Amino acid sequence: MKKISIVIPAHNEEGNVSLIHQRIKEVFSGLENYRFEIIFVNDGSRDNTQQKLVELAEKFEEVKYIEFSRNFGHQPAVKAGMDFANGNAVISMDADLQHPPELIPEMIKKWEEGFDIVYTIRTYPKQISAFKRKTSDLYYKLLSVISDVNLKEGGGSDFRLMDSSVVDVMRNMNEADIFLRGLSNWMGFRQTGIHFTAGERASGESSYNLKKMMKFAFTGITAFSVKPLYLAAYLGFLFSVFAVLGYGIYVIHSFVSKTEISGWASLIITVVFFGGIQLIILGIIGIYLGKIFKQVKERPNYIIRSKNF
Template sequence: MKKISVVIPAHNEEGNIFLIHQRIKDVFSKLENYHFEIIFVNDGSRDQTQAKIEELAKQFEEVKFIEFSRNFGHQPAVKAGIDSSNANAVISMDADLQHPPELIPELIEKWEEGFDIVYTIRTYPKEISAFKRRTSSLYYKFLSKISDVNLREGGGSDFRLMDSSVVDVVRNMNEADIFLRGLSNWMGFRQTGIRFTAGERASGESSYNLQKMMRFAFTGITAFSVKPLYLAAYLGFIFSAIAVLGYGIYVIHSFVSQTEISGWASLIMTVVFFGGLQLIILGIIGIYLGKIFKQVKERPNYIIRSKNF
């Protein structure tokens, strides 16, 4: 019998806890030679998520839980479940049922074929707006271009299976701003992907607003590359060269045409433009300095308030 751990981070998911447990249990009831456990990671929920998980844990021995002392974020929650697992393979998935548990047999099948990481490639249903599809596609293309990882479009989902050998590597990592989607690609190993169509959220509302999505995007970009720093340096050289060349041409034109050098409006706009460019470059440098600042303090990715195993 091989053991599979299913890690599920949960933040304000009280309406989905019983549903996802039942669907996972139904899936494994049809699989022979496998037994499973579900590790719920309560990421500082403000509703009755913890109470629902504890109620479920009293009824079913396969249900385990980790409760954070506060909200630490989705990625630390996934890592906490991975760190605490003790199985032949670990499957991470979200609690909102947009990751269909019915795909688990396919993940296990690919794992049994010899793949160490089986990731999923998400496709959106027709109901999803064209704007979300387009922005998601552009993000993954941009991330692949500007960083040292090559995430396939739709392949950034946290719905994946990892072999115990991969889990050991992840467990020993101690990055302050952990980005598991990129780490999964960066680590190598034998990998393959499975396509799936994201389902609708069973209940509740997504806590991923635009601000969190932008922060997550910056984390992904800066976690695996220093190319933005090189880009900032290149921009500095390019615009400096343009400014020197343009001003030289303007001075020569003024001598030839016997006109005065004037135009305070254009001068102010130029100053404002280059001032903004400098702030952007300083912001990029500041992001990297902030990551170094957080890393050298060596604070843990999460703090556990309670657990039942």
Template sequence: MKKLSIVIPAFNEEENISHLVAELDKSLADIAYDYEYIFVNDGSKDNTLVELKAQAASHSNVFYIDLSKNFGKDYALKAGIDMAKGDAIITMDADLQHPPHLLPQMLQHWEEGYDIVYTYRKDSNPHVGRFQKFASKKFYKFINAISDITLENGISDFRLLDEKVVYELKQINEYEIFFRGMVKWVGFQQMGIPYTPAARHTGEASYSFWKLVKLAVGSIMAFSVKPLYIATGLGLFFSCAALLYIPYILISKLYGFDELSGWASLIATVAFFGGLQLMVLGIIGSYLGKIFMQTKHRPNYIIRSTNLPRSRK
């Protein structure tokens, strides 16, 4: 019998855990697989860990991994994937927005030969505001334009991974992980399923605006060096444009124009180019900072406790 591992990162989801387990049991009741649930407590401040231990005590197929602090969703996903031993691994959120009833369909596509079955949100999602829809479209359009991967608008962390894909993902030990891009990057036979997210069962989304901005910037830099090329191109363009100023200087000297004229435009130009230089240096510094952090070889996560045997890693 094939084994299915479902990896679920959880941050302050104490009221959702029991409902999710019940929904998963209902969706998987008729499948011919041995399956397990691996919850990763990503430094929750509420009683998520207490609830996970209670579920593990009453369900033999529920396991938990308690991280030492909040490392972030992608690192929590990696912790669960590193410890999972299924022939296929499914990752999903704990807030019940990822519909468990899609699991049989994902498994069917896996049996048909697909190595990765991912999901992406429909544009008609009623639980997302106009600004969020607009920002999501622009983000994916931008990252597709400047990187070597293509991400569907609204692609999510609700996906199925074959064990050979998981093996390759386990070899990756990057400082900043962007799993949505990484899964696309590894290749293999992939197919996408559109879905409409459900409303959160309880609680609120933990991503703030600035966290989303940080995620966007980090994901772009994780899969592209084009910002460096853009910075180089800007420098070259404005350097060439500055040469066009030479004829103006010569004419001014020749005809004796007032040397004080144009001081406002000069100050504006200096301020503009100063800001441009700081932007370019910031881009270069960001890449250097990532290299610096990568050379430290710190672990992506630290496990404080788990009811899984450590030998599984």
């Protein structure tokens, strides 16, 4: 029997871990030739998530858990689960049931057809705001343009299946800022996608606020491309040319019309504008320097406080 490892990061998900375990168990009750394990990764939860996981592990042998010493983030949590998974294939999914476990048999079917990575292409239900849908699609379009990865619209979900050979490659990657969605695309292998409609959160509230979304967006963009640095250089050159041409035209106009070169307000606006451009460029450079700073220290992506295997 082939073994499927299911990695589920959990941050304040005390109301969901039992539900998703039950639904996954029901799914595998219809899959005769497969056994499974669920690796929950408690990412520094402040509620009773860890207690619920310990209780589940005592009742069901297929339930494993990893408890972090603090909150390290969603991507390190998924990476930790992959590091300890030993199945023939590994499926990563969220604990809030927005990733439907009922899609697992179709993912396994595609894997058995010879695909090494089976990713999912998400469509949002009507309850999700238009702003959320549009900004998500716009982000992945932008990421495809200015980086070396090409994530399809809705293809940025962490709900995917990876063959054990792919997971072995992933384990050897020790990046300070992990962006697994991009890495799985960058690695290649044989890949295919499956469409699904995201479900509603079963209980609790999402901790993924706007600040975390922006940080995650910058991580994805800077993890796979130096094009923003080239963009900064191009902008600097372009605005310098505009400044020289504009000032030259202004001087010629002053000589022809015999007027003084004046304009305190326009001067201040120009200084502020170009100052802003310089700060943007310095910010882009600073992000890359910060990533180098974090990488060279070689700190671990996560610290484990406890585990049951």
